[in-house]
Amino acid sequence: MAQALPVRSRRHSRGRFKGRGGAWVIGLSVLVSLLALLPIAFVIGVSWDIGWGQIVALVWRPRVAELLLNTLLLVLITLPLCVTLGIALAWLTERSDLPGRRLWSLLAVAPLAVPAFVHSYAWVSLVPSIHGLPAGVLVSVIAYFPFLYLPLAATLRRLDPAIEDVAQSLGLKPWAVFFRVLLPQLRLAIGGGALLVGLHLLAEYGLYAMIRFDTFTTAIFDQFKSTFNGPAANMLAAVLALCCLVLLGSESAARGAARYARVGSGSAREPCLVQLSGRSRALGLALQALTCLLALGVPLITLGKWLIAGGREVWQLAELLPALEQTLLLGVVGALLTTCAAVPIAWLSIRAPGRLQRLLESCNYITSSLPGIVVALALVTVTIHFARPLYQTTFSVLLAYLLMFLPRALVSLRAGIAQAPVELENMAQSLGRSPARALWLITLRLAAPGAAAGAALVFLAITNELTATLLLAPNGTRTLATGFWAMTSEIDYAAAAPYALLMILLSLPLTGVLYHHSKRTAGR
Structure with a gap:
């Protein structure tokens, strides 16, 4: 009897998936993977x-x-x-x-x-x-x-x-x-x-x-x-x-195929520390x-x-503040866009795992492993030949961020959705909610911490990204990374220092979150 319950729950969730509610999830997942x-x-x-x-x-x-x-x-x-x-x-x-x-x-x-x-x-x-x-x-x-x-x-x-x-x-x-x-x-x-x-x-x-x-x-x-x-x-x-x-x-x-998991809960105590001489x-x-x-x-x-050494002169606020604004804007919009694009794939991987889901997920992982310059060259070629109005626009920059950093949002979001009971989602649909509203009102609210962690990782990557931004950004766009690079290219190391400092100050809080998250997931 203890084994029958998960089987019924799994079949029930897959039945829901095969209905009209799952078609849009598959469609969005396929679209994102084709872009990848x-x-x-x-x-x-x-x-x-x-x-x-x-x-x-x-x-x-x-x-x-x-x-x-x-x-x-x-x-x-x-x-x-x-x-x-x-x-x-x-x-x-x-x-x-x-x-x-x-x-x-x-x-x-x-x-x-x-x-x-x-x-x-x-x-x-x-x-x-x-x-x-x-x-x-x-x-x-x-x-x-x-x-x-x-x-x-x-x-x-x-x-x-x-x-x-x-x-x-x-x-x-x-x-x-x-x-x-x-x-x-x-x-x-x-x-x-x-x-x-x-x-x-x-x-x-x-x-x-x-x-x-x-x-x-x-x-x-x-x-x-x-x-x-x-x-x-x-x-x-x-x-x-x-x-x-x-x-x-x-x-x-x-x-390899070696197994690393243990059977049972293990020992609930701290390890004995080695006494150093x-x-x-x-x-x-x-x-x-x-x-x-x-x-x-x-x-x-x-x-x-x-x-x-540079003194007050290196703090050119007329250039630094727009660069900071552009970095924050691209980081926030790119993180939100990438996290939203990861939702259907993450939902599929938890609610309906199978060959299709693994294939779609693999497309994104393989593409994200490619260097940013390859992704940028691909978008340059595609936009020049097939979508000229999109060449060197903010849209092409954000699309590059999505292709490069989607797995960072996917991993965290998938863990969050896994912790949201499927029964709550099915109950909302049985009460008349559409699958999209059930996903938004129930599952994504419960998965919000995981989604936030994934968005933070994407934001951190975007704020430090250089190559794709240099190749794809519209003329006049200047982020902290590209502004820093422009100053160092002119061998003006003093003028580059404020850009570097601002990038570090933006990254430090998110690095702290990553550190504490690793401590928490390890049970400490």
Whole structure:
């Protein structure tokens, strides 16, 4: 009898879905997913139009080989360093008795509030000769390691301490417990975080342009400026998209089919912390302090130096206030639009999971993994050839944000809808409410915290977005990111400092929300 109840409830919800109320949900989901396929269609269409002979001539060039080598070296060196640093910091803050663990945990997440190109700006103004692969690796590690620290720390908080107790009772030393018991449990977190960092490495433009390190993204942007959407830029975009798909496939294969969930509620207690010796404690504190100095101290000290050196003159309110207004406007409208577009897909994934839902969801995830410059080039091509009035309009910018950041809203919204009982939605429909009104009045109200978290993540991404905004924004549009880039392009680092500071101040509250949300979902 205990098993019959969920079966009836599931059939009941699917019956509702198959009625007239589900058609508009499917229609909107298909429309959003078709829009998400535009960048993929752009890559395929460009390759088809160019022809095989010209593809070979454009791809098999020394320049492409150089860019590919730079990209491979950047990814192969940066990812292991980020993984190692993330694991070390997460273990120190979650499994050791390191003094000030909570403070160090917060400081390990805080670098997310500093855009990657602001990190690069700080290092270039501090050490003007810094450039090339070593500089790219250094700045990438300190800018992106929080993407690994967050899931690793959250996973360590959720792990049942009993598995470590059993390992220790069998005579394993602390290091053996870590490598043989803890590390295998972190496999999914490592894979997901490494994938996120890898996609950022492939997509980033401002960071590498400032330190004069050539990647596919910097080369595509340079080609676009010189030839305006010429074949060379399009084929470089196709190779970059292929690299992203290879990275996605590699992470999926590495994930495997192993099971990581436990049966039962587990142990409801805090894990036993490893007691660090005097030398180990000093090394742990030194690692935390050095990471904090490089990831937070360098950009904040550099900004302070330029603000003091520039004085009042750098605070050009006539330019700063419109840039702040444009950033807030695009961020708020883009976050609302993206969250609304994610509603039908999120509802399908919870209320009617199946092959269609998985296919529609996959379209959005694959497109969001593509670099912003590929998405921007796709929209430039489509609008020029098929919708010329939309070229370089606010609509095209918002559409790019939707395609790039929809999964950020989708994940949080899906979790919120899952916590809203389907019975309440069905009851509202039985009382005469239309499916749309039942979804709006009941489900979305209960899922509001998840929707707000997803919208906050999208807003944070939009405020720091540079590449797509530079290519798609109407003439005269200036956000904090593009204003910062314009000042640094003129080597006016003092005038760029207020833009960077405002971006950090906008991002800090949302980064704090993300940190506390990860603590809360882990049960602390």
